[in-house]
Amino acid sequence: MAGIRDREKRHFPLQQIQDVVNLFKDQLSDSDEPNLAFLSIVLGSIEHILTVNRAVPYNKDASKCIEPIFPVIQLDTIQALYAKFVTLVKSSVDLTRYPGEFATRELVKRVSDVIWSGLTRAYYKDRAHLQSLYSFLTGNKLDCFGVAFGVVAAFQVLGYKDVHLALSEDHAWVVFGKDLKETAEVTWHGKGNEDKRGQPITVGVAEKNWLYLNGQPVICSREIEVAAIVSAINPSINATTDSVEMGALQQELLWQLYDMGHLDKYPMALGNLGDLEELCPTLERPLPVQIFEKAIESSKNYYNEQHVYPYTYLGAYHCRKGNYREAMKAWADAASVIKKYNYTREDEEIYKEFLEIANDLLPNMMKSVAGENASRLHGTSILHDPEAYANFLRFYDGICQWEEDSPTPVLHITWAKQLVFSLGKFDPKVRNYIDIHGEGEEEDDDEEDEEEEEEEEEKRRDLEKKVPQKEVSKGRKRKRSHKNSENGDEYETNH
Numbered sequence: 001m002a003g004i005r006d007r008e009k010r011h012f013p014l015q016q017i018q019d020v021v022n023l024f025k026d027q028l029s030d031s032d033e034p035n036l037a038f039l040s041i042v043l044g045s046i047e048h049i050l051t052v053n054r055a056v057p058y059n060k061d062a063s064k065c066i067e068p069i070f071p072v073i074q075l076d077t078i079q080a081l082y083a084k085f086v087t088l089v090k091s092s093v094d095l096t097r098y099p100g101e102f103a104t105r106e107l108v109k110r111v112s113d114v115i116w117s118g119l120t121r122a123y124y125k126d127r128a129h130l131q132s133l134y135s136f137l138t139g140n141k142l143d144c145f146g147v148a149f150g151v152v153a154a155f156q157v158l159g160y161k162d163v164h165l166a167l168s169e170d171h172a173w174v175v176f177g178k179d180l181k182e183t184a185e186v187t188w189h190g191k192g193n194e195d196k197r198g199q200p201i202t203v204g205v206a207e208k209n210w211l212y213l214n215g216q217p218v219i220c221s222r223e224i225e226v227a228a229i230v231s232a233i234n235p236s237i238n239a240t241t242d243s244v245e246m247g248a249l250q251q252e253l254l255w256q257l258y259d260m261g262h263l264d265k266y267p268m269a270l271g272n273l274g275d276l277e278e279l280c281p282t283l284e285r286p287l288p289v290q291i292f293e294k295a296i297e298s299s300k301n302y303y304n305e306q307h308v309y310p311y312t313y314l315g316a317y318h319c320r321k322g323n324y325r326e327a328m329k330a331w332a333d334a335a336s337v338i339k340k341y342n343y344t345r346e347d348e349e350i351y352k353e354f355l356e357i358a359n360d361l362l363p364n365m366m367k368s369v370a371g372e373n374a375s376r377l378h379g380t381s382i383l384h385d386p387e388a389y390a391n392f393l394r395f396y397d398g399i400c401q402w403e404e405d406s407p408t409p410v411l412h413i414t415w416a417k418q419l420v421f422s423l424g425k426f427d428p429k430v431r432n433y434i435d436i437h438g439e440g441e442e443e444d445d446d447e448e449d450e451e452e453e454e455e456e457e458e459k460r461r462d463l464e465k466k467v468p469q470k471e472v473s474k475g476r477k478r479k480r481s482h483k484n485s486e487n488g489d490e491y492e493t494n495h
């Protein structure tokens with residue numbers, strides 16, 4: 001990989017968002033590969049100034065702090081960090097020992113060790129702003145995504161074209177070799193799990209396993225690796241405040257990548273863009289729902305519909321907007337994906353997603369609709385809607401199927417309590433309008449049905465009387481880029 005040349009230098013100093021967009025446009029449209037390490041250092045240094053070390057100027061009225069103007073990024077700062085990365089990588093690997101065109105498993109493990117040994121011993125791995133090479137080179141800290149990305153960037157520095165990033169919805173690894181046939185773990189996953197660095201991800205490991213998306217991860221090209229670091233931008237200053245400038249830069253860069261087609265095979269980046277558009281709509285651009293639908297289409301077209309997040313992005317959006325019918329459908333669709341998987345101990349992230357939907361978002365939705373007199377009286381609310389009821393049942397059926405044959409149980413008493421609570425909010429008549437017979441089941445005659453319904457009704461009412469409703473907790477902090485937006489310290493809120 002050639003170093004920083006005039007092609008990069010002429011964009012400096014970077015003084016505004018458009019300068020960064022132009023730099024990325026130039027990097028992505030040239031015949032040569034985009035320089036991953038260089039771009040990661042640029043994004044990390046901007047993010048550092050706009051979120052971590054905000055030298056925010058105070059105007060005369062000290063109580064109001066104003067958003068800092070865009071930081072000026074000097075070429076020499078970037079060049080020094082880039083040279084440090086190149087020196088570290090090239091001095092740690094004796095390439096004469098690896099003569100082949102393609103990377104070997106031994107070399108992949110070696111490069112992973114080089115990144116690994118550059119990390120400080122102990123630090124809070126889930127903290128925000130640990131995703132870029134800027135964090136690695138100035139603070140010796142990376143999150144699990146950052147380590148995998150760092151390995152791929154290191155291989156680009158070493159001149160390899162075959163080592164690429166593989167991304168699932170909660171893990172990252174690399175593919176390499178002729179036809180990208182080989183896979184290798186290069187980072188850790190979650191808490192308290194031994195890392196498996198150097199090991200391949202075999203069919204047996206990936207099969208029916210959400211962490212490896214049943215063998216349907218996003219296999220990145222260099223351009224999609226650029227999309228991954230843009231998607232990994234974390235604009236959060238603290239748990240309640242985002243940098244408007246950093247969010248705007250991420251949004252602009254994602255649209256740039258979108259227009260070049262580099263998000264077509266990256267559902268999570270599309271979901272990210274949909275969330276940003278909800279916060280701050282861009283004129284003449286698709287609406288958030290349309291972007292979330294594109295993420296769903298991407299999962300259908302390229303990943304055999306094995307991805308869950310496209311549906312939970314859409315469901316969360318509709319829930320926030322009060323579109324409860326549509327939220328129910330999206331969540332039923334998400335459960336129809338997860339039901340194909342077996343739940344294992346390393347799937348906590350998706351477990352928390354469904355737990356929040358079933359035991360917090362759904363009950364609160366049913367509560368607020370039950371309270372709406374108008375729609376209830378006119379029977380237009382979801383409590384009278386057979387379609388919503390069918391999706392409600394499909395949601396829970398998917399979760400039950402997810403649990404079946406799994407080594408780890410999913411459901412516990414709270415799930416049952418919340419199910420009874422939400423189910424009980426539907427108007428009993430709604431059951432007469434849906435057909436829930438499985439394939440080939442005999443059609444019962446109506447009288448029997450009616451009796452059965454009455455008995456069910458009695459049982460449900462008795463159960464409800466016995467089961468006191470626990471107050472549901474407040475919603476979980478929404479995910480941010482590739483890690484939750486956990487910050488070390490709290491600040492007073494800006495807005």
Ligand SMILES: FC(F)c1nnc(N2CCN(c3ncnc4sc(CC(F)(F)F)cc34)CC2)s1
Pocket residue numbers: 144145167168169170171172228231232268269271272309312313316353479480481482483
């Ligand atoms: F379900 C919705 F509500 C979600 N909201 N945010 C979600 N995120 C935030 C973005 N995010 C991601 N967004 C882009 N690319 C990636 S690659 C990856 C796995 C790992 F970090 F590399 F290990 C995660 C991830 C993870 C999922 S899902």
